[in-house]
Amino acid sequence: MATLSPLLKQATPLVATRGEGVWLYDESGQPHLDFTAGIGVTSTGHCHPRVVAAAQEQVGQLIHGQYTTIMHQPLLTLSERLSEVLPAGLDSVFFSNSGSEAAEAALRLARQATGRPNIVVFQGGFHGRTVAAASMTTSGTKFRAGFSPLMSGVMVSPFPNPSHYREYGWDQEQATDFALRELDLLLQTQSSPADTAAFMVEPVLGEGGYVPGNERFFAGLRERADRHGILLIIDEVQTGFGRTGRFWGHDHFSPAGGPALADIMMFAKGIASGFPISGIAASSELMAKAWPGSQGGTYGANAVACAAAVATLDVIAEEKLVENSAARGEQLRAGLRHVASTVNEAVGTARIAEVRGLGLMVGNEFRDADGAPDPATAMAAQQEAARRGLLLLICGSWGEVVRFIPALVVSESEVDQAVALWSEAV
Ligand code: PLP
Secondary structure, eight states: OOOOOGGGOOSSOOOEEEEEBTEEEETTOOEEEESSHHHHTOTTOBTOHHHHHHHHHHHTTOSOOOTTTOOOHHHHHHHHHHHHHSOTTOOEEEEESSHHHHHHHHHHHHHHHHOOOEEEEETTOOOOSSHHHHHTOOSOGGGTTTSOOOOSOEEEEOOOOGGGGGGGTOOHHHHHHHHHHHHHHHHHHTSOGGGEEEEEEOSEETTTTSEEOOHHHHHHHHHHHHHHTOEEEEEOTTTTTTTTSSSSGGGGGSOTTSOOSOSEEEEOGGGTTTSOOEEEEEOHHHHTTSOTTSSOOTTTTOHHHHHHHHHHHHHHHHTTHHHHHHHHHHHHHHHHHHHHHHHHHHHTSOSEEEEEEETTEEEEEEBOTTSOBOHHHHHHHHHHHHHTTEEOEEESTTSOEEEEOOOTTOOHHHHHHHHHHHHHHO
């Protein structure tokens, strides 16, 4: 056997042989409570019977048909089904395989449609690991170091992230004032509107530490986008398909029934319960401005992935997974806040400085006794939880946040089990 690259170093020691719902089983049959969901991918849980059946049936009919050569039914059905859940006005979809490719597609479309070079991204954002996507990523140097020069034309503006200004004691209002003011300054001094194609932003910073945006910030982005003819790209790769307790993460920040907040929306992860498929959505007029041949690839919109995505959308609707995400998320945050206050009381300082998030996207931010970000304790807690059978991931600008991101099918008692294991671990 070839040795595994050190790049495949895992966050947990688990070798999984089987998955079911929010559970993974190792070689000895031992269960592990999976609150990572393949980094927010297995929205309907591991191997949901409906998704398995749809994929198995499709494998027997047509596995692959390249979409610039032939069309296939699962792609057409998926496009039809997506039109039921996409924000009004975003009536055209284009598919690729990963979140990074969706970021590339959105970037290319924005530059081609506007003829402008620059993209403004927001501090702590993560958009992927291809060179273009990494160039637009600011959630940690590890995603960018060592392979410069990166793509030019990327400007960085603050995200309203109070945890970045914890020592100033800023609340979300103050962080939002600062973020919008800095964005105006950036447009006045570094990247004039005539040179700015798009803003690219996550509704909730994902890899950047599970920090939700807010309505005033997104309204401010929309207003500036309209005023200057800049496109607003919303990256729903991690937050889409019910993850935050609403169908789209940005639904939390835009009035229901109003016009679409985004000009271009990126999606991936939760769409197909683990099959690789991603995409962008935009209005037909905007999508028509992409130059033929400039987008896409051999594997985009694989037929089996499309069939799995259609089944995933069925399960999300029929099992009311968006509602479950909201309810279980509230339960999870309440449980984790109780654990945090017990820990903080015991040690006499705010070691778990904040439990935050939306729906089933919940982060615990660790700080040391001096109030500095504490990635070492976060990592120790995550590893201790893994030893006790609870799988978790790390995120945050310094790796100081332990995140809980279970499948949306998680039950009340499974959330209780996770909170109990976490309490033992910390
Ligand atoms: N955008 C966001 C918000 C993400 O969270 C991720 C991955 O975590 C990506 C883009 C990149 O997706 P992928 O890893 O599939 O390329």
